[in-house]
Each structure stands twice: as C-alpha cells, then as structure tokens.
Amino acid sequence: MIAARADKLGAVFAERAPQHDLEGSFPFENFDDLKESGYLKLTVPAAFGGEEASVYEMVLAQERLARGDGSTALAVGWHIGQILQLRLSGAWPEPLFERLCRDVVAEGTVINELASEPATGSPSRGGRPETTARRVSGGWRITGRKTFSTLSPILKQFVVTAGIEHSEKVGAFLVRSGPGVKVEETWNTMGMRATGSHDVILEDVFVPDTEVIRGPDYEKPEFPVPTEGILLHIPACYMGIAYAARNFAIDFARHHQPNSLTVPIAELPNVQRQIAHIEADLLTARSYLYQTADRWDKEAENRAALKPELGLAKYVVTNAAVRIVDQAMRIVGGLSLSRKLPLERMYRDVRAGLHNPPMDDVVLTNLAKRALSEAEEKGNQEP
Ligand SMILES: Cc1cc2nc3c(=O)[nH]c(=O)nc-3n(C[C@H](O)[C@H](O)[C@H](O)COP(=O)(O)OP(=O)(O)OC[C@H]3O[C@@H](n4cnc5c(N)ncnc54)[C@H](O)[C@@H]3O)c2cc1C
Numbered sequence: 001m002i003a004a005r006a007d008k009l010g011a012v013f014a015e016r017a018p019q020h021d022l023e024g025s026f027p028f029e030n031f032d033d034l035k036e037s038g039y040l041k042l043t044v045p046a047a048f049g050g051e052e053a054s055v056y057e058m059v060l061a062q063e064r065l066a067r068g069d070g071s072t073a074l075a076v077g078w079h080i081g082q083i084l085q086l087r088l089s090g091a092w093p094e095p096l097f098e099r100l101c102r103d104v105v106a107e108g109t110v111i112n113e114l115a116s117e118p119a120t121g122s123p124s125r126g127g128r129p130e131t132t133a134r135r136v137s138g139g140w141r142i143t144g145r146k147t148f149s150t151l152s153p154i155l156k157q158f159v160v161t162a163g164i165e166h167s168e169k170v171g172a173f174l175v176r177s178g179p180g181v182k183v184e185e186t187w188n189t190m191g192m193r194a195t196g197s198h199d200v201i202l203e204d205v206f207v208p209d210t211e212v213i214r215g216p217d218y219e220k221p222e223f224p225v226p227t228e229g230i231l232l233h234i235p236a237c238y239m240g241i242a243y244a245a246r247n248f249a250i251d252f253a254r255h256h257q258p259n260s261l262t263v264p265i266a267e268l269p270n271v272q273r274q275i276a277h278i279e280a281d282l283l284t285a286r287s288y289l290y291q292t293a294d295r296w297d298k299e300a301e302n303r304a305a306l307k308p309e310l311g312l313a314k315y316v317v318t319n320a321a322v323r324i325v326d327q328a329m330r331i332v333g334g335l336s337l338s339r340k341l342p343l344e345r346m347y348r349d350v351r352a353g354l355h356n357p358p359m360d361d362v363v364l365t366n367l368a369k370r371a372l373s374e375a376e377e378k379g380n381q382e383p
Contacts, residue, residue, distance in 0.1 A: 002053065005037055006061040010068025010240075014342070017069040020194035021345050024187065026153040027194050030072045035108030039065075039076065041101075043084035048101035050083075055229040056293040058084060059236040063289075066240025067247075070349035071194035073240060074356075075151050077233035079110040082159075085227045092213060096174070100157070113159040113172075114146035114200055123161065124357040131202065133162040133171050139208040140215075142173055149200040152183045160202065164216050172213040180205035191348035226303035228310050229296035231357065235289055235317035238353035242321035243286075245346045246278050249328035256332075271331055278327050285320035289313050308370050311363035318353035319360070325350045 013030050020027045034040050043058060044050020053061070058080060066073035083104065086092055092100070103109035120127030131144020142162050149155070157176045164171045175181060184199040209215075253266035253275065265271045292313040296306055325346050329336035336343045354360070 002042070002051075002057050002061050003064055005039065006064035007067075009033060009037060009039065010065045010073075013065070013069035013072050014067075014244075017071070017194070017345065018339070018342070020069075020071065022339075024193040026196040027069070027072050028154065030069070031076070031108070031110070031154055034072075034076055040079065040108050040110065041105045043080045043087060044101045044104055045087050048098055049105040050101060052087075053080075053084070054293075054297045055084070055232055056290065056297050058230075059232050059289060059293045062233050062236035063240040063243065066237040067244040069194070070237060070241040070346070070352075071192050073237045074192055074234075074352070075195045076110070077237055078112045078150050081230040081233040082111050082113060085230045088227045088230070089225045092174075093210070096211065109156060110151055110154055111157060111159070112149070112151045112155060113161075114149045115161045116146060116148040118145070118147055122355075122357060122359060124359065124362065128163050128170060129161050131160060131162040132165050133173060133207075134165045136206070139206055140171075140173060140212065142175060142202050142205045142207055144202050146200045146202070147186075148197045149183075150195045150197040152198045152200055153196040155200075158200075159213060160200075167216050169216055169218070171215050171218070173207045174211040174213060175202065175205055175207060176211075178205075189352075191350070192352040193348075223304075226307070228307055229293070229303065231310060232289065232293050232296070232313060234353065234356045235285075235314045235321075238318045238321040238350055239286060239289055241346050241350045242282065242324035245325040245328040245343055245350075246282055248341070248343060249278070249331040250275060252332050265331075274327055274331050278324050281320040281324050281327075285317045289317050308363075308366045311358045311366055314353075314356075314358060315360055315363040318350075318356075321350050321353060 012033060013027070016027060016030065038051065041050040042053045042061060044052065046052040062073055062077050086097055100109065100111060115123035117129050117131065119130050129144065131142060131146065133140045133142050142160060144162060146160060155177065157174060159172050160175050161170055161172050180203040182201045184201055186199045187197045253271055254264055257264045292309050295309070296303060299306065325343070329343050329347060332343060335341060338344070
C-alpha cells in the first residue's frame with residue numbers, strides 16, 4: 001500500500017516537475033495531494049492517528065516518490081524524517097509532540113529543522129549558530145537568518161537552532177510563523193529548484209518556555225536514543241532519481257533507431273555495456289540501502305553501532321546515483337541535454353545529494369576510525 005501510493009503520487013508529480021523546475025516555484029499542489037493521500041502522516045505514531053512507518057517503509061516510499069520528482073521527495077523527506085526522529089527520541093515534551101502529530105493528521109501541517117546558516121556552513125560540522133536566543137519573561141526572543149530552509153513556503157512551524165545568549169550552549173526552539181518571521185526568496189540553484197529552500201529571517205521572535213526544545217539546562221544524555229536511521233530518507237531520494245534516469249535511458253535505447261542502424265541502439269554492445277554499468281551501480285547501491293534500513297529496523301539493540309553503515313549507505317547511494325544519471329545521459333546522447341526530456345533535470349537534482357549530511361569525508365573518516373579501533377582492540381587482546 002505504501003509503495004503503490006508513492007508510485008501513484010510520483011507519476012502525477014512527474015508531470016508537474018518540469019514547470020516547477022523551470023520557474024523555481026514551490027509545488028503547493030503536490031503537498032495538497034500528499035496531504036489528501038495520507039502521505040504526510042506516514043511516520044506519525046498510530047496512537048496519534050498516523051501510519052507509524054518504519055525506516056524501511058519510509059525508504060520504500062521516498063525512493064518511489066523521487067522517481068517522479070526529486071524536489072518534492074527531498075522536501076517531504078525532511079518532514080517525515082523529522083517526525084520519525086521525534087517518535088524515536090521522545091525529544092519533545094509529549095503534549096507538544098502530540099499536538100504536532102494531530103495537526104499533521106488533521107491539517108497537513110509540515111515540519112522541518114532549520115539549522116544551516118551562512119557562517120556555520122553545514123550544521124553537521126558543529127559550528128555555533130549566529131542566530132541568538134535572548135531570555136525574556138516567559139520565554140525567549142530569537143533573532144537570526146537561516147539558509148537552505150527547505151519547505152519554507154508552507155512551514156507554519158519549524159525548529160531553529162540558536163546560540164543562547166551569555167552561554168556556550170546551543171539551544172533549539174519551536175518557532176511558529178507570525179510576527180517577526182519572514183521568508184526571503186533566495187533559493188535559485190541549479191538543482192532541487194522546487195524545494196523552496198529559501199532564507200528564513202527571524203526578528204525578535206517570541207518563543208514561550210513551553211516550546212523550548214533544548215534550553216540552557218539541557219544536557220546531552222550519555223547514551224542518547226539512536227535516531228540516525230531517519231537520515232536514510234536522503235539516499236532514498238537520490239536513489240529514486242537515479243532509478244528514474246535508468247528507466248528512461250533503457251526505454252529510450254529500446255526504441256531509438258537512427259536510420260544508420262537496422263536495430264534499436266539497445267542491441268548494440270557498447271550501449272549494453274553502458275546499461276550494465278548502470279545496473280552494477282544500481283543493484284549494489286539499492287541493495288545496501290534497503291539492507292541497512294532493514295537492519296536498522298530489526299536490530300534495535302545494535303542501532304548505535306550501525307552509524308558507520310548508515311553513513312556508508314548515504315555515501316554509496318549518492319555517489320552511485322550521480323554516476324547512474326551521468327551514464328543514462330551518455331546512452332541517450334545529445335538529446336539528453338534537451339529540456340524537453342527529464343534527464344538534464346535529474347542530472348542537476350542528483351548532485352545536491354553530495355551536499356546533504358553526512359558529508360563524504362565524515363563517512364569515510366568514521367569507517368577508517370572504526371577499522372583502526374577494532375584492529376587496536378584485537379591487537380591488545382593478543383597474548
Ligand atoms: C537541497 C538542499 C536542501 C537542504 N535543506 C536543508 C534544511 O532543510 N535544513 C537545513 O538546516 N539545512 C539544509 N540544507 C543544508 C545542508 O545541510 C548544508 O548545510 C549545506 O548544503 C552546506 O553544506 P556544505 O558542506 O556545502 O557547507 P560547508 O560546511 O560550508 O562546507 C563547504 C566545503 O568545506 C568542506 N568543509 C567544511 N567544514 C569542514 C570540516 N570541518 N572538515 C572537512 N571539510 C570541511 C566541505 O566538505 C565542503 O567541501 C540543504 C542543502 C541542500 C543542498
């Protein structure tokens with residue numbers, strides 16, 4: 001049911017994608033359809049009216065949606081990923097989370113975390129936000145600018161990170177749209193143009209104490225509940241884009257027959273070799289993605305140890321996806337450059353995966369560190 005719904009939505013979104021990509025416009029109508037179909041409540045707990053999807057199910061849905069439109073899939077991925085993260089971590093006070101979930105189910109509310117800023121670069125690197133939180137009576141006043149704010153055209157509430165004034169700490173606050181919250185339409189990129197990832201400007205925005213997610217007294221638990229599995233919505237999206245490019249190229253090769261040939265180009269050994277390269281990348285990356293999602297769901301006690309595997313899944317998939325779309329364009333040839341075909345959009349969209357977390361160097365460092373520490377442990381055990 002989850003896969004079939006995503007296929008259906010993806011097919012509709014594929015029709016609308018070229019126009020939104022051209023204009024850099026936000027696909028409001030896609031989000032109406034996502035709401036109507038129940039997709040927005042995919043990861044909401046069943047107790048609050050949702051479908052309580054697992055990570056594997058989320059990956060399944062996201063990959064299929066992205067075959068139709070990468071931008072919409074990535075944008076809604078932050079939303080369903082964040083809900084799943086909150087479901088696993090219990091990081092929000094229960095009444096606040098319940099209210100959010102009920103709003104998602106009843107009204108199609110979407111949520112995202114806005115953590116990136118011009119000065120910090122990727123928040124995954126740990127830089128302190130320039131956005132500040134100032135203590136006032138009954139709550140906090142937040143001022144700053146967030147970049148890469150995906151979903152900004154429809155966000156009525158979102159989490160922002162902010163440096164807490166007169167403290168070393170970085171807090172997190174639930175901000176609701178209203179006085180002091182402004183979207184500046186800055187998003188004009190080569191890829192993922194319909195994600196609405198504009199700048200969000202906060203000018204002395206009031207957040208009551210009841211909507212503080214992490215305040216000055218927050219201490220990171222020694223053994224936090226692992227939630228990194230939710231990040232698999234990112235590679236799922238790029239896998240979907242690559243899968244669509246592969247399907248397009250194969251279909252094209254089966255029908256394209258220049259008049260110098262007596263058979264379609266799919267019959268040519270050089271084209272079959274190119275298809276084989278795609279298949280090798282696709283099968284390896286997809287298998288590893290789904291295997292990792294499945295392990296995450298099933299090995300609940302082992303989740304903390306799966307972090308390097310999760311990073312590897314993102315690394316393997318996003319890099320394979322870039323190669324697959326490139327190879328698909330080589331098969332199609334000069335026509336692949338045409339804006340009348342979807343490949344050039346996929347080529348631009350798929351590159352964005354390289355700049356979503358975790359970054360390649362971090363993944364590789366984590367793998368190397370684990371290998372070295374395992375070797376050291378083994379060495380210490382030897383007589
Ligand atoms: C389509 C899209 C949607 C996004 N949506 C959101 C969103 O909804 N919310 C959000 O908060 N963010 C979002 N982001 C932002 C994203 O999480 C990153 O913050 C952003 O892409 C900048 O990352 P960066 O690695 O290029 O930046 P930087 O950290 O500035 O890195 C620039 C370069 O320096 C290198 N570098 C930087 N620091 C180090 C270091 N310590 N060690 C080694 N190398 C380093 C990087 O590898 C890179 O090559 C989105 C990004 C994209 C592309």
